[in-house]
Amino acid sequence: MDLELAGKVALVTGGSRGIGKAVARQLALEGMDVAIGARQRAALDSAAKELTAETGRRIVPLIADTSSTEAVNAMVAATVAALGRLDVLVNNAALVGGVPSSDLATVDEAAILDDLNTKFLGYVRCARAAAPHMQRQGWGRIINIGGLAARQAGTIAGARNAAIVHLTKTLADMLGPAGITVNAIHPGTTRTERTAVGWAEQARKQGLSPEEFERKLAGQHAIRRVVDAKEIAYLVAFLVSPKAGAVTGEVIAAGGGPSRAVYY
Numbered sequence: 001m002d003l004e005l006a007g008k009v010a011l012v013t014g015g016s017r018g019i020g021k022a023v024a025r026q027l028a029l030e031g032m033d034v035a036i037g038a039r040q041r042a043a044l045d046s047a048a049k050e051l052t053a054e055t056g057r058r059i060v061p062l063i064a065d066t067s068s069t070e071a072v073n074a075m076v077a078a079t080v081a082a083l084g085r086l087d088v089l090v091n092n093a094a095l096v097g098g099v100p101s102s103d104l105a106t107v108d109e110a111a112i113l114d115d116l117n118t119k120f121l122g123y124v125r126c127a128r129a130a131a132p133h134m135q136r137q138g139w140g141r142i143i144n145i146g147g148l149a150a151r152q153a154g155t156i157a158g159a160r161n162a163a164i165v166h167l168t169k170t171l172a173d174m175l176g177p178a179g180i181t182v183n184a185i186h187p188g189t190t191r192t193e194r195t196a197v198g199w200a201e202q203a204r205k206q207g208l209s210p211e212e213f214e215r216k217l218a219g220q221h222a223i224r225r226v227v228d229a230k231e232i233a234y235l236v237a238f239l240v241s242p243k244a245g246a247v248t249g250e251v252i253a254a255g256g257g258p259s260r261a262v263y264y
């Protein structure tokens with residue numbers, strides 16, 4: 001299926017590594033030019049260099065902290081200045097897990113506010129800055145990367161992902177008349193270039209070898225393996241294509257079936 005994305009332009013926040021980088025790669029492989037945003041220059045530049053060499057597309061690295069309105073506005077303006085237009089925004093920048101501790105007695109208020117400022121308000125800022133460019137051309141796509149913690153109690157940070165769901169439907173209603181669709185994707189535990197280190201540490205704490213730990217993790221999913229970041233990217237590529245124009249305000253989980261709960 002031709003996703004009809006060639007020649008379009010995307011901005012992927014948090015595109016220097018992990019899911020964001022996998023998304024930027026896939027969109028570039030579909031023929032898009034892509035701006036990637038993050039805070040740290042070295043990783044961002046190295047991702048841009050790698051993806052340019054791999055895909056032959058223009059990949060523009062933009063330093064921007066999405067917790068700053070000024071930085072977000074400048075990032076969106078720089079995307080349009082460098083690549084000529086903006087068709088697709090992928091809101092992804094945030095730290096996995098968000099708030100380190102969920103212990104009620106000791107949970108750090110500042111950490112909660114920082115996390116919401118990046119993940120929830122950061123997505124709002126980016127959508128607000130990107131929307132006028134899409135509205136002017138009467139077409140656009142916004143994807144909000146949430147997380148399956150939205151559907152599972154137990155972590156304070158899970159609330160941010162529930163908030164992303166609400167934001168997604170609200171933006172879909174606001175922007176739909178201008179030809180813009182807005183959808184959310186919930187990853188579950190997802191393999192990225194960084195997971196091996198974290199899993200090795202968890203394996204050690206549980207007295208397991210890394211292989212045993214990974215087998216245990218895989219066994220907790222209906223598909224009996226852990227989802228890879230590129231599988232999130234395939235879903236993004238479909239949802240931002242003109243062919244997915246009928247889908248908006250939706251939330252799609254791409255976690256490999258980690259939960260036994262049933263959702264309508």
Ligand SMILES: NC(=O)c1ccc[n+]([C@@H]2O[C@H](COP(=O)([O-])OP(=O)(O)OC[C@H]3O[C@@H](n4cnc5c(N)ncnc54)[C@H](OP(=O)(O)O)[C@@H]3O)[C@@H](O)[C@H]2O)c1
Nearest residue numbers: 014016017018019038039040065066093094147188189190
């Ligand atoms: N991986 C998973 O298992 C998983 C599961 C559920 C949901 N998710 C969600 O998927 C998204 C990506 O996760 P990931 O695993 O790819 O994370 P990751 O490997 O830690 O990458 C996070 C990216 O976001 C950037 N970033 C973080 N804070 C930022 C800020 N304030 N401003 C701009 N950029 C910022 C990071 O670059 P800098 O540090 O240089 O800024 C990096 O590029 C997140 O929204 C996360 O909540 C991930």
